[in-house]
Amino acid sequence: MLEQIKDQPILELINQESRRQIDELELIASENYASPAVLAALATPLANKYSEGYSGKRYYGGNHIIDDIENLAIERAKQLFNAEHVNVQPLSGSPANLAAYLAILEPGDTVLGLRLDHGGHLSHGHPINISGRLFKFVQYEVDATTGRLNMDQVRQVAHQAKPKLIVAGFSAYSREIDWAGFKSIADEVGALTMADISHTAGLIAGRQLSNPTNIVDIVTTTTHKTLRGPRGAIIMSTTKLAKAIDRAVFPGLQGGPHDHVTAAKAIAFGEALQPAFQDYARQVIANAQLLAEQLQAKNYDIVSGGTDNHLLVIDLTKQGLAGRQAEEALQKAGLSVSRSTVPGDQRPPLNPSGIRLGTAAITTRGFGSAEIKQTANWLHQALVNHADDNYLADIKQQVTQLGRRLPPPSL
Ligand code: DSN
Numbered sequence: 241m242l243e244q245i246k247d248q249p250i251l252e253l254i255n256q257e258s259r260r261q262i263d264e265l266e267l268i269a270s271e272n273y274a275s276p277a278v279l280a281a282l283a284t285p286l287a288n289k290y291s292e293g294y295s296g297k298r299y300y301g302g303n304h305i306i307d308d309i310e311n312l313a314i315e316r317a318k319q320l321f322n323a324e325h326v327n328v329q330p331l332s333g334s335p336a337n338l339a340a341y342l343a344i345l346e347p348g349d350t351v352l353g354l355r356l357d358h359g360g361h362l363s364h365g366h367p368i369n370i371s372g373r374l375f376k377f378v379q380y381e382v383d384a385t386t387g388r389l390n391m392d393q394v395r396q397v398a399h400q401a402k403p404k405l406i407v408a409g410f411s412a413y414s415r416e417i418d419w420a421g422f423k424s425i426a427d428e429v430g431a432l433t434m435a436d437i438s439h440t441a442g443l444i445a446g447r448q449l450s451n452p453t454n455i456v457d458i459v460t461t462t463t464h465k466t467l468r469g470p471r472g473a474i475i476m477s478t479t480k481l482a483k484a485i486d487r488a489v490f491p492g493l494q495g496g497p498h499d500h501v502t503a504a505k506a507i508a509f510g511e512a513l514q515p516a517f518q519d520y521a522r523q524v525i526a527n528a529q530l531l532a533e534q535l536q537a538k539n540y541d542i543v544s545g546g547t548d549n550h551l552l553v554i555d556l557t558k559q560g561l562a563g564r565q566a567e568e569a570l571q572k573a574g575l576s577v578s579r580s581t582v583p584g585d586q587r588p589p590l591n592p593s594g595i596r597l598g599t600a601a602i603t604t605r606g607f608g609s610a611e612i613k614q615t616a617n618w619l620h621q622a623l624v625n626h627a628d629d630n631y632l633a634d635i636k637q638q639v640t641q642l643g644r645r646l647p648p649p650s651l
Contacts (some may be wrong), residue, residue: 241283241647251606262647263640265615269551269598270411270439272468273370273605273648278504281545285498292490306499313502316509317474320445321453325482327475328505329489333462337363338370340434340458341405343488344483347374350403352394352431355379357581357588357589359413359553378403382413382583387544389413398429408456409436411581412596414547419452426456434458438473441467441550442600445512446521457481466524466550466600467519468614469508472501520603524550527599527612534616542580544597545596551598555582561623564591569626570646574639575618577579605646613641 245298254471261273262503286309287589292299293305299587310328317326330336345351353364353371358381362369378401383390392589398406408422419435435452441461443449453459459476463469477485492496511517525548532542532552543553563579580596599607602615618635625631 241280251335255317255541258651259622262651263643264576264636265639265643266597266601267575267577267597267615269578269600270453270462270465271597272442272600273469273600273650274464274468274508276650277507277511278470279650280460280466281504281507284500284503286503287498289312289499290496291499292496294486294490300496306502307647309499309503309506310497313506313509316506317511318474319354320509320512321451321459321476322442323453323459324467324477324479325477325485327485327489328502329478329494330473330475331360331494331498332471333436333460333473334363334369335408336460336462336475337361337434337436339488339493340475340485342372342431342492343477343484344458345404348376349405350376350378350399350401351379351405351407352401352403353377353407354389354410355381355414356411357585357592358382358583359410361409361411361438364407364409364436369490384584387583388415389417391418391425394422395425395428395490398425398431399651402429402432402448405432405465407434407436408452409434409438409460411439412551412553414451414542414549415544415549415554417452419450419455423455427492431523432457434460436460438462439465439551442489442512442517443521443524443549444470446518446524447526448518448521457486462645463505463508466521467508467512468520468600470501470504471513472505472507517647523608524599524603527603527607527609528552530612531597531608531616533597534613535619538616538620539619551596551601553580553582553594553596555594556623557593558621561626562587562591563594565626566595566623569632570622572618572629572632573622573634574636575615601648605643605648607646611642611646615651 313328344353354360365372433456463472473620541555567579580594581592582594
């Protein structure tokens with residue numbers, strides 16, 4: 241496929257990024273490597289088509305084949321998540337969340353969401369995001385001592401705020417979620433519930449974490465994190481909310497869906513329906529738990545004391561390191577991570593107190609316990625020697641050797 245690209249500057253940059261993805265270890269919790277089949281679908285003539293509307297009700301001609309593709313994606317997503325209704329058109333996670341809000345809320349309505357610096361997401365009501373500008377978000381927090389959600393505290397905030405919607409879902413929270421607990425609090429205050437499972441969708445689809453579909457009213461998820469599909473998102477809902485969700489996505493928020501991405505989503509859902517995907521999801525969690533244990537043994541503080549999913553947040557306060565400093569040093573060692581706030585962070589968001597690690601991508605490369613222990617050692621050595629560029633370059637060479645032995649499947 242790449243041989244078709246004659247534009248040398250772009251081709252060279254694409255090749256550089258491909259080499260980087262082989263030679264470095266991707267520990268960013270929201271990233272993964274889509275399969276060759278998923279990537280191939282993205283480079284097909286489906287990208288040429290306009291399909292505003294839905295199956296059988298499009299605003300453009302020539303969509304009978306696109307209808308079949310979209311229907312297949314919907315049926316597979318329904319099977320994967322046991323969902324009553326699925327909209328596969330959202331372009332990504334934030335638009336999916338916004339469409340969900342538009343389906344059931346009016347501007348000014350009160351909504352509950354987790355604070356960004358406690359592990360929430362911008363689109364869960366941060367004042368700088370359109371969610372926080374359109375709606376009156378009241379933010380709940382994780383417990384200051386345990387780093388975990390305390391459902392009694394969530395209940396207290398809900399009873400005070402009397403929201404129309406409670407959003408449960410996170411970008412940097414490593415513990416299992418009590419979906420039924422959120423639902424019962426919502427019922428007590430007459431609110432709807434929405435779960436944003438963008439981070440854990442693959443672990444839910446792989447039957448390793450509990451599934452909120454059929455407990456809450458709306459579930460949104462991106463398709464490219466643990467779910468290992470293309471960049472994009474879907475919205476699942478009860479049949480009762482189906483029409484409102486569909487109208488909010490189109491014509492409420494978006495124009496034409498990206499049909500090549502819809503095909504890639506269908507392929508990814510098909511892959512996730514295979515028994516091997518459950519083994520993958522199990523290994524992602526085992527790897528994250530081992531990584532957390534290894535780092536704790538080296539005296540690192542893991543927020544909440546560990547992980548039940550694919551991610552962990554390390555509070556580097558004890559090490560006297562800031563998140564940005566750590567991220568930059570690790571990058572020099574070929575270890576790609578993202579800085580992260582920790583609950584109650586005293587530092588600014590651009591240079592917070594922690595880093596977030598995830599094992600979805602390295603597990604796709606075939607990492608098991610030996611490679612995880614090695615990775616924990618490299619992380620520790622790089623953080624201890626963060627000011628020594630020669631030392632970091634030396635680690636990078638070792639990282640690259642392992643990276644070339646276990647390349648991403650698409651490269
Ligand atoms: N940017 C994603 C993450 O890193 O968690 C969420 O949108």
